[in-house]
Amino acid sequence: MEELELETVLELARGHDAEAFAELYRRYARRVFGLCRYLLGSAETAEDATSEVFLKLQRSIGTYDGSVPFPSWLLRVASNHCIDALRRKQRERRVIGEAEADKASIEVAGPGPSPLSEIISAEQQAAIRQAITRLPENYRVPLVLRYYTDLGYDEIAKRLGLKRDHVAVLLFRAKRELRQVLASGKE
DSSP states (O other), rough: TTOOOHHHHHHHHTTOHHHHHHHHHHHHHHHHHHHHHHHHHHHHHHHHHHHHHHHHHHHHGGGOOSSSOOOHHHHHHHHHHHHHHHHHHHHHHHHHHHHHHHHHHOOOOOOOOOOGGGSSHHHHHHHHHHHHHHSSSHHHHHHHHHSSSSOOOOHHHHHHTOOHHHHHHHHHHHHOOOOOHHHHHHH
């Protein structure tokens, strides 16, 4: 099945072919996991999210109309899933209370594939990933959506339920804080 064109695999998947879904998982799980890890900040929760995204894919493959490339569509499904998970987490924090939420340990994301790997060295990549995980959630999410999934300001605003200007401010502040975190690590 590896040599089949993506369109053929998608057609088989629309017919609920288990091998076709396995092939889609083999081709795209790593990218979905990387996006989820950046957005959620934890490899463990990213693994769960990746599984859930591919379960959603089985239910919603019929809605894919081919107007956008499949990898972009799948990453959009994954980012929406992660944003929903972050929102649920915020609601739980409010219910449980900040004192209980602070007791939970946060796992720092480990190294993994990145679109920037051809541009910068592995050491710099690790420093950037670590710095991104240290950003507050309201800065980290728009930053990852903008630079990891290449979404525009309008699309980010729509997904997060914010105004475009607010997204621009968050991205500006996120980049400024990211530079500060990276600079403090070099000293």
